[in-house]
Amino acid sequence: MTATIPPTESSAAPQTTERHRKLAIIGSGPAGLTAALYAARANLEPIVFAGNVPLGQLMITSDVENYPGFPQGIQGPELMQLFRDQAARFGTTIIDRDVTRVDFGQRPFRLWVGDEEHSADAVIVATGASALWLGLESEERLRGRGVSACATCDGFFFRDREIAVVGGGDTALEEALFLTRFASKVTILVRRDQFRGSKIMQERAFAHPKIEVQWNKSVTEIQGEQTVEALRLTDTESGEVTTLPAQGLFVAIGYKPNTDLFVGQLELDDRGYLRVVDETGSGIDGVFVAGDVHDHRYRQAVTAAGDGCKAAIDAERWLESVGEVELATATNW
Ligand SMILES: Cc1cc2nc3c(=O)[nH]c(=O)nc-3n(C[C@H](O)[C@H](O)[C@H](O)COP(=O)(O)OP(=O)(O)OC[C@H]3O[C@@H](n4cnc5c(N)ncnc54)[C@H](O)[C@@H]3O)c2cc1C
Incomplete structure (x- = not known):
């Protein structure tokens, strides 16, 4: 079941501004940056809140030998810099700070970075998990x-x-x-x-x-x-x-999903992971979920990236369905 949040009066198809975006992405691991790449190429001009410790879990590993496309392997930080460069190339705005509060109770959705308020018509949550x-x-x-x-x-x-x-x-x-x-x-x-x-x-x-x-x-x-x-x-x-x-x-003493921010806003399972409905849905229309923040089963960069792609496509289609994106801007992925 998904909850439909009515748009507030002031939210009728607002334009992209410095503080308002069609799409905001929280998290900058493989899931968040793949979502950004797809969304940017669909003209959604996304903003990524990359976090105070950006680029995700692969930043703390050396050789990555199972990410397709790198037959000789690649260092984790180097791979993540490539993810970032590719998302930025198509116009993603990236801010290396944590989102400290969210309000998904009304549209546009509101996000805070400290005292700074931002809003977005759709949000992708890709805050990952931290190994203990x-x-x-x-x-x-x-x-x-x-x-x-x-x-x-x-x-x-x-x-x-x-x-x-x-x-x-x-x-x-x-x-x-x-x-x-x-x-x-x-x-x-x-x-x-x-x-x-x-x-x-x-x-x-x-x-x-x-x-x-x-x-x-x-x-x-x-x-x-x-x-x-x-x-x-x-x-x-x-x-x-x-x-x-x-x-x-x-x-192997466990993982902690980075979901403290969403307590009371999104549904969590008994281990603190976000619950998803229909692949990338959070239960709230317009809020999507990707990567390890919900996936305790596969926990791989390639599956997180695949999730990010799915979330961006779902977000774009949802925005289109509620009239936030002109049909003409619907893109060839
Ligand atoms: C030691 C180690 C080695 C690994 N090696 C491999 C490997 O070789 N191959 C492989 O496929 N996978 C590997 N993995 C797993 C892989 O790193 C993860 O599956 C993948 O990074 C998950 O991507 P993600 O985008 O979902 O989240 P993450 O990579 O966890 O990224 C989430 C990002 O969101 C940020 N964030 C969190 N909260 C907020 C907030 N409030 N505001 C803004 N940003 C926020 C975090 O700081 C982080 O930068 C490894 C993991 C570890 C721990």
Whole structure:
């Protein structure tokens, strides 16, 4: 079910101005910038609120080898700069600041960047998600150099290596099982004395000859200068400190969708992800959703980009249907 918000009187087909746009996009990862590219090429003159930490999760990784079109692979930050350049080439306005408040209760929709108010006839929400990390200095230093939060993305780099996975839920079990395709040994480090993950995943992990489980273990330091060499573990019960040789560490303690801004405005599921209806709908006509902010299943740059494309096409068609976009401007995508 979608809610239809009546336009306010002053909103009858307002023109694009510095503070009013046909389309505003919140977030500048693969989803937001792909939406911007499509929208800009459809003459929607979109504005992207890119965030205080722009360009998304790929900014914290090194090699990206599974984004199509780059047979030799590409560095995450370089790929995201290309996304940004391509969106800008067609006239997207990009502001590197966080949207701090939204009001989707009336049209045009209102967005604030601090005290600065903006409005838009349609909005695409693409604020992504943030991987949760352990919070160690050594983890930050070695991120992308043996420390990762994405087995699908980085598992391939760990062929015949010994690696560890931190976490006790289904994600950790899934990541560990996936990593057995590459690694010679996978040690799952669990803070408690049992898994939280499903029985079936646990059984698969216990049965796998490459997987070993260490209970009551907390990683207190990642050792290595240029790459990961070993992990310092502290037993959460006895306090005993041990060292585990490992060339990789996958942190699988969860993701936090960036949805605080939308509490009370859009529908969230019990994990805090945005709910979508009909592919990209948010439940409010004119507000669309793309990427990891709703997708906890695939979590890939290419799926986020595909989502951004779909959201832009849906936004353009919706604007056209409510008369905000002249039929003549409807574009060849
Ligand atoms: C370590 C790591 C390695 C990865 N490697 C790969 C890989 O090799 N291949 C692959 O396909 N995928 C990889 N991924 C996954 C991929 O990065 C994500 O699936 C993808 O970036 C999701 O895109 P997105 O646009 O939905 O969101 P994000 O990339 O999360 O971008 C969202 C953006 O929105 C901004 N934002 C949030 N709140 C606001 C706000 N209030 N106002 C304005 N802006 C806001 C954020 O700051 C961020 O810049 C990796 C992820 C991680 C963590």
